[in-house]
Amino acid sequence: MKVNFGDEFGPASAAYPRKAQGCRQADQEVEQGLEIFVVFTDGPGTGVALQTAGELAQELRGHIRLFVPFEVPYTLPLNRPPVALEFLEGKIRNMAYKSRLDVAAQICLCRDKRRALKALVGPESLVVVGGKKRWWPTAAQKLARQLDRDGRHVIFAELR
Amino acid sequence: MNNAKILIVDDEPQIRRVMRATLVARGYVVSTARSGEEALEKVREERYDLVLLDINMPGIGGMEACRSIRSHSDIPIVILSIRNSEKEKVEALDAGADDYVTKPFSMPELLARIRAALRRAPLLSPNTPELLNLGKTVINFAARRVTVDGTEVRLTPKEFDLLRYLASNPDVVIPHAKLLQAVWGPDYGDEVEYLRVFINQLRKKIECDPSHPSYLLTEPWVGYQLSLTNRT
Numbered sequence: 173m174k175v176n177f178g179d180e181f182g183p184a185s186a187a188y189p190r191k192a193q194g195c196r197q198a199d200q201e202v203e204q205g206l207e208i209f210v211v212f213t214d215g216p217g218t219g220v221a222l223q224t225a226g227e228l229a230q231e232l233r234g235h236i237r238l239f240v241p242f243e244v245p246y247t248l249p250l251n252r253p254p255v256a257l258e259f260l261e262g263k264i265r266n267m268a269y270k271s272r273l274d275v276a277a278q279i280c281l282c283r284d285k286r287r288a289l290k291a292l293v294g295p296e297s298l299v300v301v302g303g304k305k306r307w308w309p310t311a312a313q314k315l316a317r318q319l320d321r322d323g324r325h326v327i328f329a330e331l332r
Numbered sequence: 333m334n335n336a337k338i339l340i341v342d343d344e345p346q347i348r349r350v351m352r353a354t355l356v357a358r359g360y361v362v363s364t365a366r367s368g369e370e371a372l373e374k375v376r377e378e379r380y381d382l383v384l385l386d387i388n389m390p391g392i393g394g395m396e397a398c399r400s401i402r403s404h405s406d407i408p409i410v411i412l413s414i415r416n417s418e419k420e421k422v423e424a425l426d427a428g429a430d431d432y433v434t435k436p437f438s439m440p441e442l443l444a445r446i447r448a449a450l451r452r453a454p455l456l457s458p459n460t461p462e463l464l465n466l467g468k469t470v471i472n473f474a475a476r477r478v479t480v481d482g483t484e485v486r487l488t489p490k491e492f493d494l495l496r497y498l499a500s501n502p503d504v505v506i507p508h509a510k511l512l513q514a515v516w517g518p519d520y521g522d523e524v525e526y527l528r529v530f531i532n533q534l535r536k537k538i539e540c541d542p543s544h545p546s547y548l549l550t551e552p553w554v555g556y557q558l559s560l561t562n563r564t
Binding site: 233327 | 525
């Protein structure tokens with residue numbers, strides 16, 4: 173497995189499918205049509221986000237990239253997450269398989285999820301975030317708002 | 333769209349009479365045809381907003397008439413039939429029908445289905461120009477082609493439908509909900525982010541400077557419009 177680490181974050185692995193192998197960073201990707209980013213929030217939320225992204229990808233002839241930012245505490249080295257990468261990869265692979273979509277997934281080990289996303293997802297990118305909507309904002313809603321403030325086009329896929 | 337023009341095609345005079353009376357009472361403009369051949373002739377001669385087509389008719393029959401109409405027209409077609417089998421329904425929908433109603437039907441149901449079919453009809457509005465020239469961008473709605481500076485730009489079907497709907501009502505601000513329902517269907521209305529994304533994509537494809545659009549304009553908190561006043 174190829175690992176590319178910085179001080180704060182680094183794409184750790186390509187989980188699924190073959191397309192994602194090689195751990196390319198988003199800004200190094202040669203643009204082939206519109207790229208639709210899905211940010212992992214939790215299992216059900218990401219499932220809904222993938223569904224929405226699937227519809228958008230079909231209607232806009234785009235392709236989906238699933239980002240899984242995984243925060244590693246400062247007490248551990250960045251390349252030693254508390255959960256085995258193979259386990260995370262398995263979970264993401266399973267999720268991508270269940271969605272029945274052509275998804276390029278990437279796990280990103282980081283210290284701060286938001287800073288990592290800001291660096292990895294280019295400005296004006298189309299991002300889909302899924303989760304529950306509440307009067308008191310949920311973590312997914314806060315993440316979506318943050319990305320919106322940072323200049324990304326965010327679609328919030330509501331989990332009902 | 334209550335003054336929509338509807339063509340009723342049925343070989344039974346009683347059914348034609350009842351449907352005509354009901355639809356006229358609801359404000360629709362109604363014409364009738366007794367056979368598939370007569371229907372094809374009428375569709376060729378005049379523009380209709382919807383066709384109510386019976387399947388079992390002498391002559392070419394409803395299925396063949398449906399295929400013929402669909403081969404050259406996008407008019408919504410609602411099939412009326414006594415057959416209730418899945419096979420028949422699949423065949424009719426594959427032949428180009430938009431909906432399938434089984435006889436005997438209740439009038440409120442038929443009227444609701446007509447309304448549903450007509451809700452999608454604004455996309456086919458006769459107001460849509462065949463060719464639209466926006467400076468360096470030329471949109472040929474008939475051929476579904478867009479060229480910018482002579483280079484062809486590929487729009488997705490949804491992007492094209494959105495552009496066509498905006499072009500059929502130029503210089504008019506169309507509210508988000510109306511646009512969503514017209515292009516995505518009646519189940520949509522709150523997904524403003526969708527619109528934002530598609531308009532953004534369209535701007536990237538047809539505007540010279542997408543960050544300062546001249547044609548696809550936003551009316552904050554209201555909707556979007558295709559402005560033709562900045563044409564050069």
